[in-house]
Amino acid sequence: MQLKEIDRVSSITKEDFKKHYLKPQKPVIIEHFVDDWPAVQKWNLTYMAEVAGDITVPLYDDRPVRHDEGFNQAHAKMKMRDYIALLKKEPTRYRIFLWNILKEVPALQKDYEYPDFGIKLMKGLPMLFFGGEDSYTFMHYDIDLANIFHFHFHGKKEVILFDQSQNDYLYKIPHSLIVREDIDFNHPDYDKWPALKKANGFRGNLNHGEVLYMPEGYWHYMRYITPGFSMSLRAIARNPKNLGKAIYNIAIMRHYDNLMRRLQGQKWIDKKNEKAITKTHEKLGVT
Template sequence: MKLNLQDIPRVKNISKEDFIKQYFKPQKPVVIEQYINDWPAYKKWNLDYMKTVAGDKIVPLYDDRPVDYKDGFNEPHATMKMSDYVDLLKNEPTKYRIFLWNVLKEIPQLQKDYTFPDFGLKLMKRLPMLFFGGKDSHTFMHHDIDLANIFHFHFEGKKQCILFDQDQNDYLYHIPHSLITREDIDFSNPDFEKWPALKKAKGWQCELQHGEVLYMPEGYWHYMKYLTPGFSMSLRAIARHPKNFGKAVYNVLIMRNYDNLMRRLKGQQWIDWKNQQAIVRTNNKT
């Protein structure tokens, strides 16, 4: 048995008007296959190029270890020179990923390789983020703290993406006071005996290749698995739906600070309680 996933629609290209009408307003995902073919990045951006322009940079690395109460919010698990990291990606499988690496701040010259697209949404131009991963590395199923509209541009290799909207929360074993689901769920091959509620979840899937753009609507849960070594860049636009904007404000101002406080007060007991509550609350709702 597999997850109930439908293929994300694909278009070769799309106008601003059609994007707003067909995907943004109904909040549906889409893959745009040829939108950035005229960017210099389309031809230039690969792992070797990143090694050339950023080889001496020290990069933050994350793996798939479970959350520990001692970990700070988005605190990296290791650091490495970019040149060494690219060599690692190309030579052997690794769980290490780069997460939320700010292009503008770290490698300003990369700005010359792309332009901010006009999808009819106001993009946050100070927050273009890069994400890197080795073969079979993956993110936990999560949604972003600000529930933003996300445009995810993929470079080099292939990447599996699984999405769920916020209406599926009851079935995903969402950990309370957090942005993630249970970390021990393998969304690429879930154990339905252990996680039976997942049978009821309805989501979306795609396989991204070099130069393709995935639009993820506001607050969509996403799981990303690198089928080969590669990297992506995300651009984002603020949540426009009042309910999602309100959740974003709550997450940033209250939820994150409350969770950090409880980690300091209760330590691993807090993490363990949240993990158990993910199961209890999901079972109660389903």
């Protein structure tokens, strides 16, 4: 993989963000854009255990997708205070994924606001993501191909990004939003996955209080270097092609995939995994 460092800026005006990143659809890490948020001073694992400790949260690990698991079905559940105690104690693969803090802990709404990036943010969907040391998300893109603003808290996280033009090199699984789950993007095996050598993307690290802008439909792999958590705010895709793809994903693709899982079981998953290899290698003339 050929990865450029994601642009870093200390802060940025709305006009410059729109000109240099939103319009050209280029990622950027902004270091001090939300320094005035109470969250920057308050949000850490201890604080989250205090304000949300009694809530039972869904947990996900890095096991491969199974035919008998529903869309975003949790792998385990735990009280938030127990989960955070686990994060502090030892590395764990368990992550919290798409946790709506607006719904679950309304008091946290006082700790942040919706920043003005020159694009309308969807205010009903602030989502939190937690992870333990060295846990990671599979390379994927979001079903709605949204513009995503990812605010990181507590510790450090590594991100690897690709835009949709790199699909031919990533071993994308048909009828899904992910690539082959057995690819280690932290240490890719180019003998097994030769097409990855042609993939051009971005790499960067997020620290406490920094925000990452991910343009529409960007593939993202995220690895927690230390235990921590992030919040995502999103804005609807503005490119008509991406918006059309988002509608297709939500209205047709995911339902078709779920139907085929019910009809064919694990055979459907295995067939898609194999096609990811054959289609990628056929396009590139790899044998």
